[in-house]
Amino acid sequence: MKSYKDLDIYNLAFEYSIEVHHVSLKMPKFELYEQGSQLRRSSKSIKDNIIEGYGRKAYKNDFIKFLTYSHASLLECKGQLETINELYNIPEIPDLIIKYDNLGAKIFTFIKYVEENWRT
Template identity: 55%
Template sequence: MKSYRDLDIYNLAYGLAIQVHKMTMSLPAYEMYEQGSQIRRSSKSIKDNIVEGYGRRRYKQDFIRFLVYAHSSCDETSSQLALIDEIHFESKGLTELISEYEILGRKISKFIDYVDKHWNEN
């Protein structure tokens, strides 16, 4: 692995952040700076924490800490999506996106376990 760009979790988080950003542009104007802003920040935080953790990969505990932050932001994004879906899409429009964030959360969790058990601190 030569870069954080080689991480599946980064690429998935990046792509999902783009989808979330585009979805929020269709929210009512009064939500653009409330719910829309919050979910844009949480979704982008996932990829950013993966990048920052990778930058500190030399120190296993720092790497894990930022991956945990990424996982927490993923949970926050899932929660925000569920609320937006219920309020604005009548629980029909964001099911696939919510599922993709659940998959991302599981992948991040597995990667945290991998780093904890197998990461070389050199």
């Protein structure tokens, strides 16, 4: 790996954060700065924590810590999507929930890989 951009989890997190941003703008106007804003922040936090963790990859425990933060942000984002799915009829939301479920599994698997195989 030469860059965090070589990580599949980063690329998916980035792609999904862009999707979430656009989908969140379909929410009712009164939600754009409440739940919409929280959704956008949590989705972008996933990729940002992957980047920060990669920047600390020389320190295995720091790398794991930030990957764990990334996974936690993913769970927050997914929870927001589930709530929005119940409140509003936005057709893209169920697909995003599935995408984040799959990304969560990939992040979890990568955390296990780093725990077991990473050399500092």
